[in-house]
Amino acid sequence: MTERMPCTAHAPGDYLVDESTRSESPPEPPWTGRVVRRLATGRYRLLAESGYEWTAGAVRAATAQERAAYQRARDRLQRERDALAAQMEELNRKGGRR
Numbered sequence: 001m002t003e004r005m006p007c008t009a010h011a012p013g014d015y016l017v018d019e020s021t022r023s024e025s026p027p028e029p030p031w032t033g034r035v036v037r038r039l040a041t042g043r044y045r046l047l048a049e050s051g052y053e054w055t056a057g058a059v060r061a062a063t064a065q066e067r068a069a070y071q072r073a074r075d076r077l078q079r080e081r082d083a084l085a086a087q088m089e090e091l092n093r094k095g096g097r098r
Contacts, residue, residue, distance in 0.1 A: 010035050010059075015067045016046060020057025032062050032070045049074035 010016060014035045022030040033046025036053060044056045049070050062070070 009038065010044065010061070012037060015062035015070060016044060016056060016059045017062045017066055018046060018054075018056040018059055032066045034070070050077060 012035050015032060016035060017030050017032050019030045022028065031046070031048060031054075033048050033054070033056065036045040036047050038044055039055070044059055045053055046056045046059075047053050050073075
């Protein structure tokens with residue numbers, strides 16, 4: 001189990017990496033999230049690019065590369081959501097007919 005790393009206080013919107021989510025087998029990088037809020041315990045609620053929110057374990061500040069990867073993934077998901085919304089709107093205009 002990963003021990004909690006010392007971390008200075010971070011503000012909502014800051015990017016943090018939760019090292020407790022790293023997996024060795026199969027190898028997976030730790031999750032990056034944006035701070036939603038700091039809990040009274042000193043832990044953080046983070047928001048993944050997908051919209052998933054979790055209480056982080058051992059956190060550290062995200063690197064520039066990790067922040068950029070988060071933003072790219074978030075932008076990709078937003079484009080996909082926008083495309084699906086446009087398809088649904090088109091179907092609604094046609095009354096569900098193809």
